[in-house]
Each structure stands twice: as structure tokens, then as C-alpha cells.
Amino acid sequence: xxxxxxxPPEGGLDYRVAHLAERLAAGRLGELGVRLETRxxxxxxxxxxxxxxxRDEILRLAREELAHHPVHSDLLVAGxxxxxxxxxxx
Amino acid sequence: MIRVAAVGDIHMGPESQGTLRPSFxxxxxxxxxxxxxxxxxxxxxxxxxxxxxxEIKDLGVPVVAVLxxxxxxxxxxxxxxxxxxxxxxxxxxxxxAVVTAGDARIGVAGTKGFGGGFVGRCAGEFGEPLMKxxxxxxxxxxxxxxxxxxxxxxxxxxxxxxxxxxxPVPDTLAGEPPEIYPFLGSYLLAEAIDTAGADLAVHxxxxxxxxxxxxxxxxxxxxxxxxxxxxxxxxYNLPGRPD
Numbered sequence: 001x002x003x004x005x006x007x008p009p010e011g012g013l014d015y016r017v018a019h020l021a022e023r024l025a026a027g028r029l030g031e032l033g034v035r036l037e038t039r040x041x042x043x044x045x046x047x048x049x050x051x052x053x054x055r056d057e058i059l060r061l062a063r064e065e066l067a068h069h070p071v072h073s074d075l076l077v078a079g080x081x082x083x084x085x086x087x088x089x090x
Numbered sequence: 091m092i093r094v095a096a097v098g099d100i101h102m103g104p105e106s107q108g109t110l111r112p113s114f115x116x117x118x119x120x121x122x123x124x125x126x127x128x129x130x131x132x133x134x135x136x137x138x139x140x141x142x143x144x145e146i147k148d149l150g151v152p153v154v155a156v157l158x159x160x161x162x163x164x165x166x167x168x169x170x171x172x173x174x175x176x177x178x179x180x181x182x183x184x185x186x187a188v189v190t191a192g193d194a195r196i197g198v199a200g201t202k203g204f205g206g207g208f209v210g211r212c213a214g215e216f217g218e219p220l221m222k223x224x225x226x227x228x229x230x231x232x233x234x235x236x237x238x239x240x241x242x243x244x245x246x247x248x249x250x251x252x253x254x255x256x257x258p259v260p261d262t263l264a265g266e267p268p269e270i271y272p273f274l275g276s277y278l279l280a281e282a283i284d285t286a287g288a289d290l291a292v293h294x295x296x297x298x299x300x301x302x303x304x305x306x307x308x309x310x311x312x313x314x315x316x317x318x319x320x321x322x323x324x325x326y327n328l329p330g331r332p333d
Contacts, residue, residue, distance in 0.1 A: 028132075029103075029132065030132035030160060030163060031132075033099075033298075035298065047317070048297060048316075048317030050103065050316075051103070051105055051109070053105050078100075078316045079321050080109050080113055080321070082120070083120075083321050083323065083325055086120065086324070086325030086327045087325070087326050087327065089289075089290065090329060
């Protein structure tokens with residue numbers, strides 16, 4: 001949870017988004033596949049990640065790094081089903 | 091008909107164990123070979139490679155792989171390669187392998203590849219040593235792919251497939267921000283494929299890209315990054331040699 005009494009962190013939102021991207025890549029997730037876009041005062045996360053654990057951790061890190069800004073998530077978890085047909089390359 | 095299953099960018103970590111195995115166990119019913127187009131791990135650690143190894147061991151179809159940039163992050167690609175080979179996979183870098191399905195001989199030439207961009211919007215071998223080395227590295231990968239495809243010419247294959255992690259064409263990057271295309275692939279890979287000849291090119295790396303593309307020489311290209319295909323693998327049916 002964000003501490004409402006704490007002052008907002010210094011630095012522009014653009015730079016904080018960039019720092020989040022660096023943190024996602026450098027951390028234990030090694031995540032480079034999430035797109036981070038500013039939408040006014042909010043940040044939108046999109047992309048497909050390997051597991052629900054990854055998705056939840058990314059969202060936790062984003063809310064931590066971007067405290068005082070709304071974080072919207074449209075992250076998907078990669079599908080693991082078998083295809084029911086192949087593509088014919090004639 | 092030769093049935094080629096392929097997926098890339100499975101990015102396996104400790105909690106991934108078993109997520110793909112149930113689908114992979116259906117492969118003997120629907121495919122003759124499984125191609126893995128790199129980024130099989132998150133950081134390229136031996137522990138993550140062991141997760142992949144258990145996922146692909148004894149599947150009942152041959153497995154042919156290239157590594158991706160994630161598989162290099164821990165700077166132990168040789169260990170990752172050894173662990174995957176121990177599980178029975180062919181792991182290619184500037185090399186070719188022929189696997190058989192009945193009487194059919196399936197040739198696969200592979201390299202990780204690298205970036206640089208596409209014609210008219212690409213990096214050049216000029217200026218600072220780092221910049222020159224960036225382009226030269228891609229050129230070495232492309233030369234390795236070309237040589238491996240030419241090797242397959244000698245080995246009486248029914249089909250020849252180029253397997254890379256980085257993309258040979260911009261078509262399959264559609265959906266990615268155009269500004270990052272130079273980090274997603276290089277025309278040098280497509281030039282190698284068109285010059286040496288192939289029946290299909292398969293790559294990964296571009297999670298937000300699209301599945302279908304073609305080289306300027308007319309070789310079909312498929313981006314099989316798992317986020318793109320949305321499944322454990324896709325299957326491409328190629329005609330074999332006419333009798």
C-alpha cells in the first residue's frame with residue numbers, strides 16, 4: 001500500500017517509468033517484454049508474461065516504483081495449450 | 091508431408107516446471123520435430139536451463155534449438171547448451187543438424203543472430219569500435235547461418251529450415267515500436283537465407299510482433315515467440331520432396 005502521508009518521490013514520471021523498465025530487466029524476472037506507457041498521470045502495462053507469478057511481481061514492482069501514480073495493467077499470461085491444427089505451407 | 095512444430099521465448103524459471111510438458115507430450119501425434127527459437131530461459135542460468143531440459147527430455151520427437159539473448163545473460167551459454175544437449179536437444183550456433191521422420195530428412199540450420207536493423211534503416215560498420223563490433227557480430231552470425239544452410243545442401247534433405255532467435259525480416263515485427271526494430275533483427279540474416287536457400291525461416295524475440303512474414307527472396311518467415319502464437323507451439327506442414 002502507498003503511504004498517503006509520504007511525499008511523492010522526486011523526478012518526472014518519464015524517468016520513473018524508465019527506471020521501472022530497468023528494474024524489471026535487471027531483477028530476478030529478467031523481464032523485457034512488458035510495454036510501459038504513460039497515459040496522462042497514469043501508467044499502462046501491456047504485454048504477455050510467462051506466468052501468473054511474474055505478472056503479480058511486475059505489478060507489485062510497478063506500484064512500488066510508481067507510487068502516487070495510478071497503474072493500469074492489461075498484462076496477459078502466455079498460453080500453453082496445444083494447437084488443434086497445423087498451417088499448410090504449400 | 092513434414093510437420094514442423096516450433097515455439098520460442100518460453101522464458102522458463104523455477105515456477106515454470108511442468109507448464110509446457112503436457113502440451114509437448116502431444117507432439118508425437120502432430121509433429122515430426124520441435125524447434126525452439128531461443129530465449130528458453132530468463133537469465134541463462136544452469137538452474138533455468140535444467141527446467142527447460144526436464145520439459146523437453148524424451149518427448150518422442152527430435153528437438154532442435156538455438157539460444158536467445160536471455161540465454162546469454164548469465165554469460166554461461168556453453169553450460170546452457172550442454173544441459174540442453176544432455177536432454178537430447180541439438181543446439182545450433184552456426185551449425186546444421188539433420189533429423190529424420192520415417193524416410194524424410196529434415197535439415198535445420200541455426201544461429202542466435204543479432205540486431206542491426208533492416209535495409210535503409212540499419213546500423214553500419216563504421217565509427218567507434220563498439221559500433222563496428224555490433225555489426226560485425228551480426229555478420230558473423232549471418233555467415234554462420236549461410237554456411238550451415240549450404241552444408242545442408244550436401245546432406246540430401248527433404249526440407250531445409252533456418253532457425254534463429256532474432257528476426258531476418260521486419261514483417262514479423264509489426265506491432266513492435268518501429269524505433270526498436272534495429273534491436274530485434276537484421277537483414278543480414280534474410281540475405282543469408284535467400285542466398286543459400288531455405289524452405290522456411292523460424293524465429294522468436296519479438297513478443298509484440300506478428301506470426302507471418304516473407305523474405306524478399308520468397309522464403310516464408312514465422313515468428314513463433316510464445317506471446318505471439320499464444321500456445322505451447324505452432325505446427326507448419328511442409329510438402330516433402332515429390333516422389
